[in-house]
Amino acid sequence: NRGAFGVAAALLGGALVVALAYPLAALVTFTSPAAILSNATDPAVLRTLYLSVYAPLLATLLAFVLGVPLALLLRRGFRGQAVVAALVDLPLVVPHSVAGLAVLLAFGSGHAFPTVPVLGAMPGLVLALAFVSAPYMVNGAREGFEAVDENVERAARSLGANRVETFRRVTLPLALRGLVSGAVLSWARAVSEYGAVAVVAYNVSFFYPPAGERVQGMFGSVFVVRQLDVNFESAVSVAVLLLCVCVVVFLAVR
Amino acid sequence: NRGAFGVAAALLGGALVVALAYPLAALVTFTSPAAILSNATDPAVLRTLYLSVYAPLLATLLAFVLGVPLALLLRRGFRGQAVVAALVDLPLVVPHSVAGLAVLLAFGSGHAFPTVPVLGAMPGLVLALAFVSAPYMVNGAREGFEAVDENVERAARSLGANRVETFRRVTLPLALRGLVSGAVLSWARAVSEYGAVAVVAYNVSFFYPPAGERVQGMFGSVFVVRQLDVNFESAVSVAVLLLCVCVVVFLAVR
Amino acid sequence: MTLDVDVTGTFTDADEAFTVTADLTVERGETLVVLGPSGSGKSLLLELVAGFHDADGHVRLDGVDLVDAPPEERGTGMVFQNYALFEHMTVAENVAFGARYHENPRDADDVLDALGVADLAERSPDTLSGGESQRVALARALAVRPDVFLLDEPLSALDAPTRDALRRVLLDVLDGETAVYVTHDRTTARALGDRVAVMHGGELQQVGTPDEIFERPGSAFVARFTGANVLTRDSLPDAVTARLPAGERVVVRPEHVTLDPASADAGESGVLSAAVERVVREDAAYRVTVALDDAGTRLDAFAAEPPGGERVSVSFAAGALHVPRDRAKPEEGEAEV
Amino acid sequence: MTLDVDVTGTFTDADEAFTVTADLTVERGETLVVLGPSGSGKSLLLELVAGFHDADGHVRLDGVDLVDAPPEERGTGMVFQNYALFEHMTVAENVAFGARYHENPRDADDVLDALGVADLAERSPDTLSGGESQRVALARALAVRPDVFLLDEPLSALDAPTRDALRRVLLDVLDGETAVYVTHDRTTARALGDRVAVMHGGELQQVGTPDEIFERPGSAFVARFTGANVLTRDSLPDAVTARLPAGERVVVRPEHVTLDPASADAGESGVLSAAVERVVREDAAYRVTVALDDAGTRLDAFAAEPPGGERVSVSFAAGALHVPRDRAKPEEGEAEV
16 A cells, blocks of 8 residues: 555656656757857857846845845734735746736836836846846745744843844844845846846846956847757757756755 | 834835836736727637646646655655755756757657657647746645644544545645645746747647637747737737736635 | 833734733842733733833833833843744853843853853754753843843743753742743742732732732632632531631632541531542642542542542641632633643 | 553664664553653654554564554554644544544544533634643544553643643543553653653663652662652761662652751761751642752752751651662763753
């Protein structure tokens, strides 16, 4: 009995493990490491990789600055909290291209910030990325804060630390894991984004330190798709490089 | 002191709430409900909506059948569990278009299933959706199972229920919330997908019950983008309709 | 410091409001134990005194009202059931945490040494046993020389022998300190309390010395909660109850019930006959449960030796019977648990 | 049913292996209490008997070895500290859960009635108090007429008065049943145990009747854990220890220590003089801690009345002193907690 149950579970579960692992293996083994490295020296690919890491970083920074205070408020509780918590989770279920369209309609020319270029520009890219990735930051921070035992903070207060000192010396260090994990997930989500970027801004001009000047570059996830019909092997190479960046960061957090 | 701290948090947090709510509001109010409804009667739009709900449903079903046993195994624990758990979470950080490319390389013509059409076909669409959404199913189910107190199951065993009966009468009912929430999140994630679909299969032929025959249709998130340059208002209408479907399901779970 | 508390606080949880109200004074150097069942509001009262919730009324320390002061300005030292140590610091850092906020803190090593845990100084809190954790938590509070110690069931999470050992430590530490100590355990209350306040349903039922609370409970609830027998007046013969004041219930502590071998005295004035139902050995004596012949009422008695036969004579020490002056809500919470 | 256990199980947590091994017999109708501190492996032993882990050795019920049988075929009825009720069922459904797997189950309503909680039948478990939950858990186990009751600290999560009330219920329920009862509380062990097994570090230290365990502890650990004074032989005068068997430690229970007003007897054979350090009222008596003059050794005594002065004479009842035959690892776990 135990046997039948266990074997069935192992077979079905194993199938899923294979189904998840096999595509990534197929991708990584499609081309040789040498080919990937030679593609990686192409200046356009390097600019793309830089943009794919840098723009999500800006988006995460934005999400961090705005999201950590929100997580604190959500933990403390306030009237209408349920509505705000639902709103924070909403981008998780909005179709990606719809999210892009929404950001475009909200912040595009003539809308919220008339003087900020959005369509096809860096601010638009960062805004779109922040929109889809902020929930990860807020939820990670919130879980981090909620894992801090209230009595531990009370002990600190009772020992003479005021609200700010208690936050700095007790709450923040204890919630740090949650904050970091939220930030990394938020960053990874931004790197992954394709739909919203494809709608709002995938080819943008940005300052590229190695060149010492502003250059034009394409966001990685879009570059992969655009390149498919042009140079399949180059597309795969960029895909593998992007995957490696994400996996390294992902493993670093776990 | 408390004041300054609170006001700063409220301002920053409030800014994020606005930044998340405003784009969705801008999208919904861009066009009139009447225009949306009139677009919704377009047969092509209806087919798109049907496909956007139906294909994710199939992907979720696949993820459910394979994912629930895997969640059970992960909860029970086994050698190499950490590796499998990491692998399950991996699709969460794989860039969406990279995921599509990986699925294409793994299951496309001449690969894993030589006789199953993948590129531009329904099986490919479902596989791509399942790849990106399975982690939500597995993690939801796993959380559901892990929330079941081990002693409650032990009590059932001690009262005479065997492993299967205990699962059916105790574990499953108590984990149901987690299973349902995992399935819905998985479905919502599949509906949202754009990148992988755009790479693997966005225009597919499928059986459409209202017409009683196979038709050609486009996946919603892709339809929105393709339609942007053709008919902006129709694109927005489909976006709003897709958003509504997702929001309704999302609110139903909470 | 003298602590003078007269506060009311209302807490809402899942749309149910619960009000805690208390009026009491803790004299300088006195330990007041707040005794009550789970859900009686005793921990919330402590949190009101510590300043973690908005409260109406006053919390005066040597006459200075602190009811609107933040927790860090109240000079309290708190100890919690779950220890609440700072997991990201060593034991020594935990104990030294409050030093910078106080003019004359105690040295961390000295305090740890005094509590017998000097060797733990460089350990991380998550490597400590329950008893060790609580000693460190106590050391941390001691280090800031608080005006008032507030202790929220510090022994409840510990196993019995550790609890006994730490109770002795607390007796030493709290000697001469002003303290409010919350517990559900009557033995701890009697051991540590200079005075005891019994709480139930968010209100104080009775405040007094341990002897007053245990020997002269103000209500049937207090009597039951402190381990006394609560009998109906009808279950005792008139000869026994004749001189008692009016009241439906009669309270007698098991240590004031005397059991003798069954004899012809039975039926005599003030001597009842009863059947032995159960004998259980406790620490210092046997707890004997007997059923009175006439009414079938059960009561407990302590005896140095187990009764010889199945039948005994029951008598009460002079002045042992007490009629509680039941307060407003006599029946509430009296149900057997 | 007679339960005959001789098992070894190894548990690995965070790369640390912990082995639990026990050899004991529970006679038909007998309650065996496994007494030990947190982390001693007593709960793991119960889980080995219940069949939740792989074990080497045998678990025989009336001679039939069940060591490889799944839990549902072992005929056990388990009660847990955290109640472990089925939250998705009503109380009545909880109690009726096992009926379909047994030929002659008890009626759910009858069992609930017998435990005084018939009125809870249609309630959801999450609306119950701790005491109510544990009565329901007990009813659920009772309903299947188990061959052996296995109880894992069923009273530990309850507050003191609820614990006392439920301990009385357990005395009735377990009367005549074969049961293994795990606890860290010596009072519960003495009240409920026909025999007591003391566990420490995954091994049984001593198995015996409560009197044997409490009066004749086999090791200093058992003595301390059961509340006895453990003294070094040197701290007592030769006149007192002369007739004792060889051994470094001398054990005496506080109830066998007699305190008398300080007198000229001091210095006489067998009478020691001491200073009173602390007097604490417990349920049945005063616990008096004294420091012996010569060695400064502290020991506890029970007294019906608090001592009159600061100095007392200490004497021991005949046969009260006991030298434990310490087992293999005498020092381990003896550190003060």
